[in-house]
Amino acid sequence: xxxxxxxxxxxAKNIIRVLSEFxxxxxxxxxxxxxxxxxxGNPSVPAPQAFTDEMVRxxxxxxxxxxxxxxxxxxxxxxxxxxxxxxxxRFGMNYTAGHIFPTTGAAGAIAHAVRAxxxxxxxxxxxxxxxxxxxxxxxxxxxxLSVVPADREQFQINFDAFASMLDDTVxxxxxxxxxxxxxxxxxxxxxTRLAAMLTDASKRFGRTIFLLSDEPYREIVFDGKEAPYVSxxxxxxxxxxxxxxxxxxxxxxxxYVAVNPACEKAERIVPMCGQISRGLGHNCxxxxxxxxxxxxxxxxxxxxxxxxxxxxxYDKLVSLGYSVVKPGGTFYILPKxxxxxxxxxxxxxxxYDLILVPADGFGAPGFFRMAYCIDTDKVRRxxxxxxxxxxxxxxxx
Amino acid sequence: xxxxxxxxxxxAKNIIRVLSEFxxxxxxxxxxxxxxxxxxGNPSVPAPQAFTDEMVRxxxxxxxxxxxxxxxxxxxxxxxxxxxxxxxxRFGMNYTAGHIFPTTGAAGAIAHAVRAxxxxxxxxxxxxxxxxxxxxxxxxxxxxLSVVPADREQFQINFDAFASMLDDTVxxxxxxxxxxxxxxxxxxxxxTRLAAMLTDASKRFGRTIFLLSDEPYREIVFDGKEAPYVSxxxxxxxxxxxxxxxxxxxxxxxxYVAVNPACEKAERIVPMCGQISRGLGHNCxxxxxxxxxxxxxxxxxxxxxxxxxxxxxYDKLVSLGYSVVKPGGTFYILPKxxxxxxxxxxxxxxxYDLILVPADGFGAPGFFRMAYCIDTDKVRRxxxxxxxxxxxxxxxx
Numbered sequence: 001x002x003x004x005x006x007x008x009x010x011x012a013k014n015i016i017r018v019l020s021e022f023x024x025x026x027x028x029x030x031x032x033x034x035x036x037x038x039x040x041g042n043p044s045v046p047a048p049q050a051f052t053d054e055m056v057r058x059x060x061x062x063x064x065x066x067x068x069x070x071x072x073x074x075x076x077x078x079x080x081x082x083x084x085x086x087x088x089x090r091f092g093m094n095y096t097a098g099h100i101f102p103t104t105g106a107a108g109a110i111a112h113a114v115r116a117x118x119x120x121x122x123x124x125x126x127x128x129x130x131x132x133x134x135x136x137x138x139x140x141x142x143x144x145l146s147v148v149p150a151d152r153e154q155f156q157i158n159f160d161a162f163a164s165m166l167d168d169t170v171x172x173x174x175x176x177x178x179x180x181x182x183x184x185x186x187x188x189x190x191x192t193r194l195a196a197m198l199t200d201a202s203k204r205f206g207r208t209i210f211l212l213s214d215e216p217y218r219e220i221v222f223d224g225k226e227a228p229y230v231s232x233x234x235x236x237x238x239x240x241x242x243x244x245x246x247x248x249x250x251x252x253x254x255x256y257v258a259v260n261p262a263c264e265k266a267e268r269i270v271p272m273c274g275q276i277s278r279g280l281g282h283n284c285x286x287x288x289x290x291x292x293x294x295x296x297x298x299x300x301x302x303x304x305x306x307x308x309x310x311x312x313x314y315d316k317l318v319s320l321g322y323s324v325v326k327p328g329g330t331f332y333i334l335p336k337x338x339x340x341x342x343x344x345x346x347x348x349x350x351x352y353d354l355i356l357v358p359a360d361g362f363g364a365p366g367f368f369r370m371a372y373c374i375d376t377d378k379v380r381r382x383x384x385x386x387x388x389x390x391x392x393x394x395x396x397x
Numbered sequence: 398x399x400x401x402x403x404x405x406x407x408x409a410k411n412i413i414r415v416l417s418e419f420x421x422x423x424x425x426x427x428x429x430x431x432x433x434x435x436x437x438g439n440p441s442v443p444a445p446q447a448f449t450d451e452m453v454r455x456x457x458x459x460x461x462x463x464x465x466x467x468x469x470x471x472x473x474x475x476x477x478x479x480x481x482x483x484x485x486x487r488f489g490m491n492y493t494a495g496h497i498f499p500t501t502g503a504a505g506a507i508a509h510a511v512r513a514x515x516x517x518x519x520x521x522x523x524x525x526x527x528x529x530x531x532x533x534x535x536x537x538x539x540x541x542l543s544v545v546p547a548d549r550e551q552f553q554i555n556f557d558a559f560a561s562m563l564d565d566t567v568x569x570x571x572x573x574x575x576x577x578x579x580x581x582x583x584x585x586x587x588x589t590r591l592a593a594m595l596t597d598a599s600k601r602f603g604r605t606i607f608l609l610s611d612e613p614y615r616e617i618v619f620d621g622k623e624a625p626y627v628s629x630x631x632x633x634x635x636x637x638x639x640x641x642x643x644x645x646x647x648x649x650x651x652x653y654v655a656v657n658p659a660c661e662k663a664e665r666i667v668p669m670c671g672q673i674s675r676g677l678g679h680n681c682x683x684x685x686x687x688x689x690x691x692x693x694x695x696x697x698x699x700x701x702x703x704x705x706x707x708x709x710x711y712d713k714l715v716s717l718g719y720s721v722v723k724p725g726g727t728f729y730i731l732p733k734x735x736x737x738x739x740x741x742x743x744x745x746x747x748x749y750d751l752i753l754v755p756a757d758g759f760g761a762p763g764f765f766r767m768a769y770c771i772d773t774d775k776v777r778r779x780x781x782x783x784x785x786x787x788x789x790x791x792x793x794x
Binding site (some may be wrong): 001002003004005006007009010011031042043044046047052055056059060063065067068069070071103104105107108109110111112115116117119133136137139140141171180207208244248249250251252253254264265268269271274278279280281282283284285286287288289393 | 399406441442444453459467468496504505506508514530534604645665666668672680681684686
């Protein structure tokens with residue numbers, strides 16, 4: 001018999017996918033160029049040419065047996081070493097290759113990291129607004145995901161709510177900065193206070209609470225700034241990274257877990273990830289991609305388009321009277337809808353060929369997400385539609 | 398706190414790895430060329446040049462956004478279509494793209510397939526001799542793996558033992574033909590009888606028992622024969638394939654689940670695999686590899702070396718008085734050891750720089766595995782060592 005739980009999951013509607021399909025269908029009517037599709041968080045700039053060149057070089061020059069052979073269980077040693085060196089150089093850490101576990105993107109990284117530091121039945125806390133795929137990621141590991149309500153003013157952390165939810169069932173806290181869907185970068189103050197509360201609670205409950213830092217947008221930060229490196233603030237941190245966004249390789253499924261060398265039993269966690277992998281059926285990300293990404297791990301795609309788009313949208317939204325926190329990074333923005341029911345709001349926007357995503361599923365009802373990883377030209381052309389929509393439906397500005 | 402179950406798994410010794418490490422260390426003393434290392438099942442022939450050429454062509458000609466972009470949740474449509482057409486053409490099946498779920502190798506395929514057709518607590522039966530990684534694959538899905546004792550004469554199926562173990566807790570049966578570690582190909586008679594017993598038991602227990610067919614060695618078959626295609630014999634079959642062995646791409650992690658269109662709820666199983674993937678953190682195999690393998694899926698590496706090696710070893714083993722079933726495929730052979738304790742037997746062989754793996758972990762105590770995916774020249778040179786070892790230690794021949 002087939003499994004009822006997974007079969008029943010088929011009935012759930014994914015609103016982002018529904019909206020994306022609507023955008024595609026509408027595009028077939030009026031030309032996709034005329035659909036202002038802000039639904040999907042797919043990078044809109046290509047991988048750097050250096051990555052392509054390195055792939056071709058490997059294929060042309062390397063022995064195919066070595067190139068396509070099995071990775072060692074714990075990952076390609078050169079990749080692990082290059083990642084460790086890069087993180088040490090950039091963030092002043094002291095990782096060795098043994099602290100790096102290559103994974104199939106951030107999803108794979110979280111799948112391994114969360115199992116390493118919890119046992120079934122434990123609670124994982126995350127903070128709204130949050131990436132809805134955390135639900136299957138966490139429940140799939142037989143854990144409970146509890147969502148701390150949002151700080152609706154700044155999209156940092158609602159510490160009062162956090163304090164009331166941080167009990168002795170909590171094995172780990174999962175954060176995402178720069179954040180999908182808000183675009184907000186957690187400040188040093190936020191991370192310092194978070195770390196202090198985790199340290200205090202760990203002492204109080206007699207167990208180390210781990211911090212899982214999901215950071216695929218780490219390099220997409222605006223205004224010449226850098227995102228504070230989470231693991232610097234709290235020893236018991238596992239950083240979960242993906243090259244999907246900054247290197248524009250979402251389909252190639254490459255990322256890693258980086259285990260803070262000062263965390264509890266740091267030297268055991270990567271080998272444990274190898275054991276976890278056997279049960280999950282992963283067995284390392286693709287070999288050639290590990291090698292090519294290792295050799296280009298300090299590069300990024302040309303990410304400037306996202307800042308340009310952020311500026312255009314933020315300024316327009318403010319001028320139209322929207323309440324909106326200015327994103328410090330990513331390619332998302334999360335304005336407050338012009339009515340309480342953000343689902344109704346986004347439904348009305350469709351009449352103007354504006355595809356906006358209600359943020360209810362992100363734990364932020366009343367807000368909507370725009371994924372502005374699209375051509376700047378389309379962003380510019382969308383501003384007029386946004387203005388007409390807002391004026392005609394809500395009479396502001 | 399870190400997870401105790403995974404931490405304790407670190408204490409278990411993997412005998413194949415221990416032997417492989419011994420071979421490497423010994424190779425540093427006397428030159429690896431002089432170590433007759435039959436420990437690892439790693440392909441010894443390169444991927445076909447056509448695969449390399451196709452990868453380079455894709456990198457040179459395709460839009461990197463499309464090439465490296467996210468696969469749709471259920472896989473690259475072109476890959477799915479090409480696989481379906483290839484299987485239909487070769488095996489007279491009637492798959493559509495919707496019956497194919499791309500995975501990260503056979504490990505990923507089994508991880509998804511087994512979860513789709515069981516619920517936690519169910520039993521999965523497999524037949525000795527069997528691939529020991531089935532243990533973490535199955536227990537990692539919260540299932541119990543029960544091993545039907547071997548047919549020690551032919552390494553087909555011990556049907557008497559199977560009949561006594563096929564009770565109403567059994568949700569699925571997992572087979573591997575051509576088989577690791579025996580090299581034996583299940584005959585049409587074996588598969589016909591297996592299917593009849595599964596049909597009968599499904600009726601008796603009022604639940605469909607699924608057949609999971611792990612077939613990474615499907616194309617490595619000798620004497621001009623083909624392996625019977627398992628899914629032709631039983632409707633409720635999920636075929637789990639990997640391109641690791643026949644296309645020599647073990648590190649690139651590419652395979653698939655093929656759902657028999659006549660199986661129970663066939664049209665739901667691939668979408669369910671997509672749901673399962675969210676919890677496991679997979680999200681499709683690498684995009685460029687899906688595309689390149691789709692375009693070369695009817696090719697194989699030059700596999701003739703494995704048959705050459707099989708012949709050399711089989712003839713020598715027989716001439717030395719070993720009791721051994723002639724492998725019909727793969728690159729493994731599973732002779733009976735010259736003493737009951739195959740661990741002691743393999744330990745003695747090390748003195749002759751012969752690295753043989755005791756098959757206790759494969760559910761076949763008293764036998765030993767030789768993985769002859771090595772250079773034919775080394776196989777030839779090993780024959781003398783095999784003869785000296787056998788004569789000096791056991792006085793036969």
